[in-house]
Amino acid sequence: MSKPAYVLSVNMGYGHDRAAYALKELADGGIIKMNDYPGIPKKDKKLWTESRKGYEAVSRLKPIPLIGDIAFAVMDKIQEIADFYPRRDLSDPTYQVHQTYYMIEKLGMGKHLIEKLAKKPKPLICTFFTAAFAAEVYDYPEEIYCQVCDADMSRAWVPKDPKKSRIKYFAPNGRVVERLKLYGVKEENIFHTGFPLPREVIGDLQNSVAKKDLMRRICNLDPEGVFMKKYTKTLESELGSNSCEIKKHHPLTVMFAVGGAGAQRQLAIDILTSLKSTLKRDGLKLHLMAGTKKQVFKDFTHAVNKLGLKSLLNKKLFIDYYSDRPTYFREFNKLLRKTDIVWTKPSEMSFYCALGLPILMAPTIGSQEDFNRTWLMYIGAGVDQADPKYTNEWLFDWIKSGGLARAAWNGYMEAPQHGAYRIEGIVTGEKMEVETLPMIV
Incomplete structure (x- = not known):
């Protein structure tokens, strides 16, 4: 029996894959690794490999006095999550957003995979923002969903022009719902689902x-x-x-x-x-x-x-x-x-x-x-x-x-238990008898 969606992840750390694994019942063709799938172009593979090695190397350096602190401080600054209060417009894209779009628009990251999936389009559930951005840039002809994987999020998760974007977000908690609004995401594109659990x-x-x-x-x-x-x-x-x-x-x-x-x-x-x-x-x-x-x-x-x-x-x-x-x-x-x-x-x-x-x-x-x-x-x-x-x-x-x-x-x-069920209901249009989540921020 055909499954209702494509689920895209990346194997950088466990977080993105863990969210994707909990959605395996929806995943046609299994979980697709954007940075490691059959037929991935060598250029894409190299870009992803260098990115992952950098992330893991800095994480391993963290316990080392001085060197680790400096290296991690630089990486953390790039990925910094701004203070939530006072509420204000945080929709301006950051350096990391521009960097991600450069890799997609100028270097072609993700184009091969998105065009491949577009031949038999289904709703796309991405547990990493790069996949969602690439799908939108390359005009993927179905719905694009993005699952946020932490209790708060940096501006890197939201596209350059959020008010024009059609990417829809699955928020794990109330704070992410409110944060997405500050980043300029339209309210109708935000779903408070909870994090998907197996x-x-x-x-x-x-x-x-x-x-x-x-x-x-x-x-x-x-x-x-x-x-x-x-x-x-x-x-x-x-x-x-x-x-x-x-x-x-x-x-x-x-x-x-x-x-x-x-x-x-x-x-x-x-x-x-x-x-x-x-x-x-x-x-x-x-x-x-x-x-x-x-x-x-x-x-x-x-x-x-x-x-x-x-x-x-x-x-x-x-x-x-x-x-x-x-x-x-x-x-x-x-x-x-x-x-x-x-x-x-x-x-x-x-x-x-x-x-x-x-x-x-x-x-x-x-x-x-x-x-x-x-x-x-x-x-x-x-x-x-x-x-x-x-x-x-x-x-x-x-x-x-x-x-x-x-x-x-x-x-x-x-904490919410039924994220995977809520997501299934949204993607398939089936009514799920689940409680409305409180706005815990």
Whole structure:
């Protein structure tokens, strides 16, 4: 059966691909990588490769004193998100917008792919702005949608002349809705959908899978019953009458997820060092998520061996590495269902708090992550990490207090779960019985 749209992504970091993967049910021909598809011209491939290498190199340099700070400050300044208040006209294109259009209009970036897709046109869903810009420049004959992947966005995501543009935006939260208006995007071209989450971890519009997972998770996150005793009626009204009488189905499970550029591998090693004794003694599982980064996997393996923890591998301690992104996303989503705490920088993973996953926030990398952090704290679903050298102390204090159970509940109640369903309804014209999202900014 033919699917209703083309879904375009790029494999720069994980954010754009993660959003695209959640829309795979809509994607005719699977997820199309604008920077890596069969038949991509060598010129396009070279442009994309140089761009990605630059991004990942700067991200890896970030932890290095002085050099990393300078390199990242320059890149971050180019991608800077202006202060929202006072509200004002921010529609003038930035240097990055002009640079993107130069690559499209003068160097032909994306022309080959857009013309190829135009031979059998379908609505186009882009999880990266360059793809949407190219589709408009080259007169793609169908609807063009662009999914924003963070809780706020820079002017780079909006075309040179937004008032004349026909690109339609899927906004993950209320702040992005309002930001798009400041950038000059017409209100009728803005859809407040929420970030698309994979259906396999939601279940359906009634959250059948997410609810079951949350019930089990709260049991692990609230061993003293502090949170459950206080909110028994509230929990039972949403999760069912026996939600506060569930038994443990798995040991307390923590996942540390390294970003696509592998910038925070040293932090994971610090956490592992702190939890060494706890892993040997108590009922804790720790997943070090290397994703598709082979060097990160090697670094983690070296650290495990150095700390004398090799005997715990694949029992209490796991190093998760995958050779390709589709496998990574599929297995990652399976693992999320058995995870109690996600420890990561506030990337697009911030939106996964909607599953009832508390987010332990590692230090941010870039303006967009600063805004993701603010959003997580605003809805009460994320908390900054304390000193990772003392994880074995503060993490369990937070669990005993019921604080992380509260964060899990806040994320489930406040963050949107049904972005993928709303997007399907918009693209296909089918009516979806989903609630209207509040304007959480």
